[in-house]
Amino acid sequence: NAGVTQTPKFRILKIGQSMTLQCAQDMNHNYMYWYRQDPGMGLKLIYYSVGAGITDKGEVPNGYNVSRSTTEDFPLRLELAAPSQTSVYFCATSGALLGTNVLTFGAGSRLTVL
Amino acid sequence: AQTVTQSQPEMSVQEAETVTLSCTYDTSESDYYLFWYKQPPSRQMILVIRQEAYKQQNATENRFSVNFQKAAKSFSLKISDSQLGDAAMYFCAYRSPRGGSNYKLTFGKGTLLTVNP
Numbered sequence: 108n109a110g111v112t113q114t115p116k117f118r119i120l121k122i123g124q125s126m127t128l129q130c131a132q133d134m135n136h137n138y139m140y141w142y143r144q145d146p147g148m149g150l151k152l153i154y155y156s157v158g159a160g161i162t163d164k165g166e167v168p169n170g171y172n173v174s175r176s177t178t179e180d181f182p183l184r185l186e187l188a189a190p191s192q193t194s195v196y197f198c199a200t201s202g203a204l205l206g207t208n209v210l211t212f213g214a215g216s217r218l219t220v221l
Numbered sequence: 222a223q224t225v226t227q228s229q230p231e232m233s234v235q236e237a238e239t240v241t242l243s244c245t246y247d248t249s250e251s252d253y254y255l256f257w258y259k260q261p262p263s264r265q266m267i268l269v270i271r272q273e274a275y276k277q278q279n280a281t282e283n284r285f286s287v288n289f290q291k292a293a294k295s296f297s298l299k300i301s302d303s304q305l306g307d308a309a310m311y312f313c314a315y316r317s318p319r320g321g322s323n324y325k326l327t328f329g330k331g332t333l334l335t336v337n338p
Contacts, residue, residue, distance in 0.1 A: 140325060149225075149312055149328030150266075165325065195264060199326075209256070210326055212266035 109133050113198050113213035120188040120220045128183040128216050130198030138201045139181040140165075140210070141173065143194040150197060156181055188220045223248045223315050227329035234303045235337050241288075242298045242332045244313030254316040255289070255296045256326065261309040269311070272296065300334075308336045 114129045132139065137158045142150035152165030156175040170192055172184045185192060198213040224247045234240035246255070257269040272280045272289050280287050284304075288297045300307055310333050314326040 147230075147330065149330045150326070151328075152325050155325055197266060199266075209268055209271060210266075215264040215266075217264075 111198055111200055111211055111213035113196075113216050115216060116214065117217050118219070120185075120218065122188060122190065122220060124188050125184070125186050126188065126218075127185075128196055128198075128218070130181045130183070130213060131179055132181075132198075132200045132211075133179065134200055134202070134211065135178065136200035136202045136211075137178070139175065140199045140201075141171070141181070141183045142197045142199065143167065144197060144215075145194050153183065153196075185218075190220050192218065193220045194218060223250075223253075223317070223327045225313050225315050225327050225329040227311075227313055227332050229332045230330070231333045231335070233335040233337060234300070236303055236305060238303055239299060239301045240303055240334065242300075242311050242313075242334065244296045244298070244329055246294050246296065246313070246315050248294070248315065248317075250317060252318050254318065255287075256314040256316065257285070257287070257296075257298045258312045258314060258328075259307075259309045260312065260331070261306075266312075270298065303336050305336050305338060308334055310334070 112131045140155045141153040144150045151167050154173040156162045162173050196216045199210040201210045226245045253274045255272045259267045259269045270280050270282045270285050284301045286299045310331045312331045313329040
């Protein structure tokens, strides 16, 4: 039972490069989220999805894009990487039913933009 | 918008002692969920304990318990018999029970707990 799987775990990008952070879940959860965690800060929501084909912006969406073509996958794309996007990124999922609405997190992806 | 405040950036405790981490929140809702998450050096976010606002009884999970004061909008975490493995960053988080974007968690900035042997 893998839960929430994020890849890659680490990545170094040059300014202006693009990349996609992958997130896959096998929990059949409807809700998926991308958070970023900056040093000394809590987690801030970038984008979220309430189901396949439905996504919406969170608190800090600028510089990112997402898609949700299946229930299982929720990739996060950085189009033109900037140093301000150096952070640890977490994908999370939750169900809609009582008892499944606790967020389950992936292990995180550490991104450095130089 | 809901906000979560953790006023203690760092705390330390002796092994086997008890420590309490503070959290306050601001909301206009009457029903909601509160959580404590632990983040060890591995970075994995691990759920420690949760509390439903409609329940008056404080949640307990083994050595972890909360003091939920709804009127004061306070949600502190007590760790009893502290162990070296409890050393981590602890985050308090709030969640609305309503759907859509409200299923997201709003986090505090965290408290770094050190356990001294």
